[in-house]
Amino acid sequence: MARLRWLSFPSLDMSFSPRYLVLALMFFFGPILSASAEPRTVRIAVLAFLDTETMDSQWAPLLAHLATALPGYTPVLVQLDQAALQAAVTTQSVDFVITNPGNYVALEMEFGISRIATLDTAQAPSPVRAVGSAVIVRADRQDLRSLADLAGKRVIAVGENAFGGFQVAWREFVQLGIDPFTDFAQLDFVGLPMHKVTDAVTAGRADAGIVRACTIESLPARLSSGFRVLSPRREPDFPCQTSTRLYPDWPIATLRSTPPALAKSVATALLAMPVTVEGMSWTVPADYQAVHELFRELQTGPYSYLKESTLRAAVVRYWPLVLMLATLMVAWIIYTVRVEYLVQARTTALRQALDERKAIEERMRVHQEQVEHLSRLSILGELSGTLAHEINQPLASIGNYAQSLVLRVDNGRVTDAAVREASLEIAGQAARAAGILSRIRGFSRKRATVRERRVLAELVRETVVLFLGMLSNRPEIRVDEGTAANCAVEVDPLQIQQIMLNLLKNGLDAMQDLPDDQRRLDILLRPDKGTLHIAVRDYGRGLAPEAREHLFEPFFTTKPDGLGLGLSICTTIIEAHGGHLSAQPPAEGPGLVFTFTLPIHD
Numbered sequence: 234m235a236r237l238r239w240l241s242f243p244s245l246d247m248s249f250s251p252r253y254l255v256l257a258l259m260f261f262f263g264p265i266l267s268a269s270a271e272p273r274t275v276r277i278a279v280l281a282f283l284d285t286e287t288m289d290s291q292w293a294p295l296l297a298h299l300a301t302a303l304p305g306y307t308p309v310l311v312q313l314d315q316a317a318l319q320a321a322v323t324t325q326s327v328d329f330v331i332t333n334p335g336n337y338v339a340l341e342m343e344f345g346i347s348r349i350a351t352l353d354t355a356q357a358p359s360p361v362r363a364v365g366s367a368v369i370v371r372a373d374r375q376d377l378r379s380l381a382d383l384a385g386k387r388v389i390a391v392g393e394n395a396f397g398g399f400q401v402a403w404r405e406f407v408q409l410g411i412d413p414f415t416d417f418a419q420l421d422f423v424g425l426p427m428h429k430v431t432d433a434v435t436a437g438r439a440d441a442g443i444v445r446a447c448t449i450e451s452l453p454a455r456l457s458s459g460f461r462v463l464s465p466r467r468e469p470d471f472p473c474q475t476s477t478r479l480y481p482d483w484p485i486a487t488l489r490s491t492p493p494a495l496a497k498s499v500a501t502a503l504l505a506m507p508v509t510v511e512g513m514s515w516t517v518p519a520d521y522q523a524v525h526e527l528f529r530e531l532q533t534g535p536y537s538y539l540k541e542s543t544l545r546a547a548v549v550r551y552w553p554l555v556l557m558l559a560t561l562m563v564a565w566i567i568y569t570v571r572v573e574y575l576v577q578a579r580t581t582a583l584r585q586a587l588d589e590r591k592a593i594e595e596r597m598r599v600h601q602e603q604v605e606h607l608s609r610l611s612i613l614g615e616l617s618g619t620l621a622h623e624i625n626q627p628l629a630s631i632g633n634y635a636q637s638l639v640l641r642v643d644n645g646r647v648t649d650a651a652v653r654e655a656s657l658e659i660a661g662q663a664a665r666a667a668g669i670l671s672r673i674r675g676f677s678r679k680r681a682t683v684r685e686r687r688v689l690a691e692l693v694r695e696t697v698v699l700f701l702g703m704l705s706n707r708p709e710i711r712v713d714e715g716t717a718a719n720c721a722v723e724v725d726p727l728q729i730q731q732i733m734l735n736l737l738k739n740g741l742d743a744m745q746d747l748p749d750d751q752r753r754l755d756i757l758l759r760p761d762k763g764t765l766h767i768a769v770r771d772y773g774r775g776l777a778p779e780a781r782e783h784l785f786e787p788f789f790t791t792k793p794d795g796l797g798l799g800l801s802i803c804t805t806i807i808e809a810h811g812g813h814l815s816a817q818p819p820a821e822g823p824g825l826v827f828t829f830t831l832p833i834h835d
């Protein structure tokens with residue numbers, strides 16, 4: 234009598250626990266270690282999906298039958314979860330596999346396992362229409378009538394890879410346009426055993442649950458009446474309610490490593506197995522094409538590669554369009570890169586040009602300042618021929634007062650009043666000399682251009698004092714401020730003084746042949762619509778019209794020792810202040826009138 238051995242793994246969750254490992258080692262290597270004395274062991278792995286006791290009782294008749302029908306063999310059954318089952322197939326440590334249709338198709342495609350018989354149960358009208366799913370809700374949920382009502386609801390199932398416990402229903406949802414992974418408010422996988430799903434639905438933790446068809450019918454009536462199956466289908470002769478189409482029943486399959494003789498013996502034994510009291514027997518292998526279609530449609534399990542290859546297929550099919558798009562894209566990238574490069578290059582060139590221009594302007598500004606400075610020194614040089622005489626006057630007075638004091642001391646006629654008077658005079662004369670020197674030093678100093686708000690009439694008066702201070706033979710200078718007495722301008726005061734001094738000196742030069750009492754200079758200030766006009770008139774020899782055309786050109790001079798730069802520098806300065814310089818003959822009488830303008834600053 235052949236020996237009969239049962240091994241069952243009580244833990245039915247989907248993970249591979251260390252406990253499994255120990256039991257599996259016992260199962261796989263135990264028979265090998267004792268092989269010499271024992272009959273050949275036939276190792277059959279069964280996918281576990283119910284609790285251990287139920288499983289034991291379900292498969293016990295099969296085991297008993299094989300033990301009888303296969304003399305010389307010891308059939309051994311082990312219950313494994315999906316991961317452990319796959320590991321057993323990978324390592325070829327079992328001879329046969331009994332599993333659900335989905336798992337079978339996956340292992341068939343990946344490891345070449347091959348069915349030799351299909352389970353035939355009393356429940357199902359035919360072994361090819363045996364497995365389905367029931368989507369259940371609590372009987373009192375009137376709002377939920379069909380599968381379509383579950384969009385946005387909480388749904389619970391055994392596991393993503395559970396065939397009857399999820400995948401079969403998944404296909405129906407997809408055909409209704411519902412993606413369980415995105416369109417449910419919540420999708421929970423709670424693992425085996427199946428009653429975890431029914432419990433969750435009863436407790437209201439989920440609106441609906443997905444269970445294998447016939448799960449509800451196998452419950453005691455008081456429990457099963459608490460549920461309702463959504464979208465029940467008309468499946469003739471099928472004794473249970475199902476929300477899905479039906480698929481073939483579980484197969485038993487050989488591995489590539491299973492000896493053919495053993496496969497034949499087992500297949501023969503299975504087909505000859507009488508129907509058990511539970512109504513279970515084996516029949517010829519069913520067609521599992523429907524299961525392939527399911528996976529292909531869902532692009533999952535053995536067909537998950539379809540998801541990736543969809544893109545590849547599209548490329549192959551529409552390659553001219555793809556090629557055109559790719560070419561356009563490359564052209565666009567080249568164009569963009571080129572434009573970007575050109576923009577960069579132009580920007581750099583522009584920046585360089587701007588930098589160069591700035592540098593040139595800076596050099597010009599420095600030169601301009603130097604020229605202006607030299608021009609001021611030149612005016613001083615020309616005007617201060619008499620400066621020594623000017624300074625000499627206060628010095629002579631100081632000397633005179635000092636000597637008169639000495640005489641008084643010598644004659645004993647010194648009084649406090651006389652000492653005080655002489656001292657005040659001496660101090661006054663010293664201050665006068667110091668004032669002349671300070672104005673000249675201020676005018677001749679070298680510095681950068683500034684802008685200050687100044688009342689122009691005051692600036693004109695200061696310039697006249699400076700001008701007269703440098704002359705021994707002073708002309709008469711009349712200043713007519715008119716209504717411009719308080720007009721302010723924003724200027725570089727030193728530069729404006731420089732213009733005024735230039736014009737006054739030119740006017741004086743033009744009158745050098747006149748007797749002293751006829752030498753006269755007029756300065757006239759007139760505001761007009763936001764502009765201040767400043768006119769400097771002399772009564773000299775004037776200028777011929779053809780000479781006037783060249784008046785403001787650099788190096789135009791009629792003087793033997795002239796440079797011809799004064800007026801051209803004045804023009805540059807005035808224009809930098811937003812004004813204009815011109816020359817006209819006076820309305821009446823001799824001489825020339827130079828007029829320059831400045832914007833009035835409020």
Ligand code: ADP
Nearest residue numbers: 739740743775790791792795796797798799800
């Ligand atoms: P410079 O005084 O060194 O000659 P300017 O540029 O100041 O240089 O003057 C240029 C020329 O303009 C003078 O040489 C002179 O012929 C003429 N000019 C300037 N001011 C007068 C004036 N008030 N009357 C007549 N001619 C003038």
